[in-house]
Amino acid sequence: MRQAHFPPRWATTRTGFYSDGRLLSLSSSLEFLTFPPIGLLDKARLAATILHASRVTDWKALEEIPVTEWLGRWSGARVLERIWLPLLKAKLGENYRIASAAFIWAIIQRMYAARRSGLKKEMMGYLDGGYAVILDRFQQRLDELGVETLTGQPVAEVHQAGAGATVTFAKGGERAFDHVVLTVPCGRVAKMVPQLAAAERARLEGVVYQGIACASLLLKRPLGPYYVTNITDGWVPFTGVIEMTALVDRERFGGHSLVYLPLYLTQDAALWQEADDVLRERFLAALERMYPHFRRDDVVHFSVHRVREVLAVSTLRYSAERLPPLRTSLPSVHLVNSAQIAQGTLNVNETVGLAEAQAKALLPLFAAGRPAAALAEVA
Numbered sequence: 001m002r003q004a005h006f007p008p009r010w011a012t013t014r015t016g017f018y019s020d021g022r023l024l025s026l027s028s029s030l031e032f033l034t035f036p037p038i039g040l041l042d043k044a045r046l047a048a049t050i051l052h053a054s055r056v057t058d059w060k061a062l063e064e065i066p067v068t069e070w071l072g073r074w075s076g077a078r079v080l081e082r083i084w085l086p087l088l089k090a091k092l093g094e095n096y097r098i099a100s101a102a103f104i105w106a107i108i109q110r111m112y113a114a115r116r117s118g119l120k121k122e123m124m125g126y127l128d129g130g131y132a133v134i135l136d137r138f139q140q141r142l143d144e145l146g147v148e149t150l151t152g153q154p155v156a157e158v159h160q161a162g163a164g165a166t167v168t169f170a171k172g173g174e175r176a177f178d179h180v181v182l183t184v185p186c187g188r189v190a191k192m193v194p195q196l197a198a199a200e201r202a203r204l205e206g207v208v209y210q211g212i213a214c215a216s217l218l219l220k221r222p223l224g225p226y227y228v229t230n231i232t233d234g235w236v237p238f239t240g241v242i243e244m245t246a247l248v249d250r251e252r253f254g255g256h257s258l259v260y261l262p263l264y265l266t267q268d269a270a271l272w273q274e275a276d277d278v279l280r281e282r283f284l285a286a287l288e289r290m291y292p293h294f295r296r297d298d299v300v301h302f303s304v305h306r307v308r309e310v311l312a313v314s315t316l317r318y319s320a321e322r323l324p325p326l327r328t329s330l331p332s333v334h335l336v337n338s339a340q341i342a343q344g345t346l347n348v349n350e351t352v353g354l355a356e357a358q359a360k361a362l363l364p365l366f367a368a369g370r371p372a373a374a375l376a377e378v379a
Contacts (some may be wrong), residue, residue, distance in 0.1 A: 008125035011247050016226030018233060018241075018290060019082075023224060037232070042079045049074040053108040059343055062101040063317050070101035086232035090239035092210055093266040095313050103314040106345045124227065124247050158182065158193050158333055165332040179366055181334045185209060185309035186324050189335060197329045207322050207339050209309040213271060215261040215283050218301035222246070222257045223291050236290070237282045238263045256300055267308065276304045311346050312339035326358055334362060 014027040019037045026035055032043065052074060056062065062070065067088065072080045084104075088096035092103075127133055142149060156170040158180050165180040182189050186204040190196065196204075215238070222245065229241035242260040250257060261283055265271055271279075280302055287294045315322060319342045324335050336358045344350040 008127055010125045013124045013227040013247060014225055016224060016229040016241075018229055018231045018236065021233065023226075023229070023290070025226070026230075027226075037082050038079055042076060042082075045074065045076050046079050046083065049079075050108055050111075053105050056105055059102050059105055060319060062105050063314070063319060065101040066316065067096065067099045067101045067104050071104065083232065086234065087230060089234075090231060091264055092313060093264060093269065095208060095210060095266055098208065098313065098315050100314050100316045100318060102318070103345075106314070106343065110345055110347065126247060128252075155192060160195055160330040160332055163332070165330070177332070179332050179334065179362075181336055181362070183335075183337050185337060186312070186335075186339050187309070189324075189337075193328070193330070193333060195330055200325075200329060203322060204324055207324065208313040208315055209267065210311040210313055211265045211267060211269075211272070211306070211308045212310045213263045213265060213274075213279065213304060213306045215263075215279065215302065215304050217259040217261065217299060218253065219257040219259060220298045220300060221293075222250075223259060223287070223294060236286050237279075238286065241290075264310075272306065272308075279304050312341075314342075318342065326361055336362075 014025060017024045017026050017035075017037075022036075024035065024037075025031050032047075033040075035043065038046065049071065068080065068085070071084045075084060085096075088099070088104075092099055139149065154170040155167055157168045159166045159168070161176065164176055164178045166174050166176050167180060168174040182192065184192065186207040187209070190201045190204040223241065223243055225246060226241070227243060227246040229243070231238070231240055238261040240262055242262065244258040244260065245253060245256075248258070263271065263279075284296055284299070284302075288296070312322075322339075323342050324337065324339050326334055326336065326340070328335060336355065338346050338351060338354065340358070341350050341354055
């Protein structure tokens with residue numbers, strides 16, 4: 001296979017915090033030392049927590065401990081209340097109550113990865129053109145290999161049928177394959193494959209997912225200098241500010257600024273039913289309060305996108321009781337999805353690593369089948 005190269009562009013990024021009604025920079029050691037929300041002793045405990053987590057290797061032991069209990073033990077009550085708890089709620093909502101310490105361990109491990117590689121400052125790499133560049137190349141390569149790609153064909157059911165599997169489409173019709181790999185969230189797998197055993201169905205249904213409603217804004221001018229602004233004030237209706245054009249040249253967007261306002265939601269949150277216009281009003285009012293220079297006339301574009309199942313929450317004893325296996329009880333039906341990430345957080349690196357590992361595990365099984373074995377991936 002010819003190697004496709006997508007050289008990343010690298011830029012130094014800055015991190016901000018919105019706390020007690022103020023925008024604060026937290027992009028250097030000096031700024032950490034002068035960070036107002038917590039005192040020096042609390043900062044020392046916070047730093048010790050991060051350093052300790054970066055050195056922990058037995059992540060499975062952390063699955064036995066609630067995240068707030070572990071953070072309170074290491075950081076103390078004030079740091080937990082002022083820093084960790086608002087960030088946990090921002091990412092997990094009320095699901096923070098059922099998350100294990102392995103959740104925060106994975107985030108800290110990822111944060112330290114760049115430092116282990118020798119980088120002395122926080123940098124972010126991106127592809128000019130975004131993921132569309134990679135996806136277009138994937139599709140081109142699949143076309144070259146003669147792989148048929150179906151879109152707009154939602155799958156209703158998957159059945160084991162003799163030595164293979166049958167995929168039934170919601171719009172009618174079915175196809176037979178030697179193997180089927182399901183890449184949809186766990187709850188959908190449980191509904192899609194009626195032949196699963198009761199125990200494996202219960203395991204899949206037990207995975208707790210966090211969803212997201214994310215506003216995308218195109219603005220005439222920047223909001224601030226930070227790529228990521230973490231928010232600890234509970235009144236703010238979104239859980240962070242991601243200003244992509246603090247990383248990517250604004251000229252790529254016609255001189256405008258591209259901003260994302262994510263709002264992570266539990267599955268039973270009332271905001272799933274909130275109209276886009278209501279969210280728009282709430283989000284823009286918050287930006288006016290956070291950024292005094294912001295004007296609604298600055299908004300060139302505003303849209304809201306919702307995804308129900310984004311992140312599988314690392315609950316207590318997750319790897320032992322909830323982690324979905326690659327193989328199902330049906331010989332021709334397999335599962336590969338992000339809920340199988342047990343030692344990390346959901347991000348591109350972890351997702352690609354999971355896909356490569358699971359592909360290697362499946363290839364010997366597929367090779368044992370018919371020479372021209374057909375393979376369906378249900379996504």
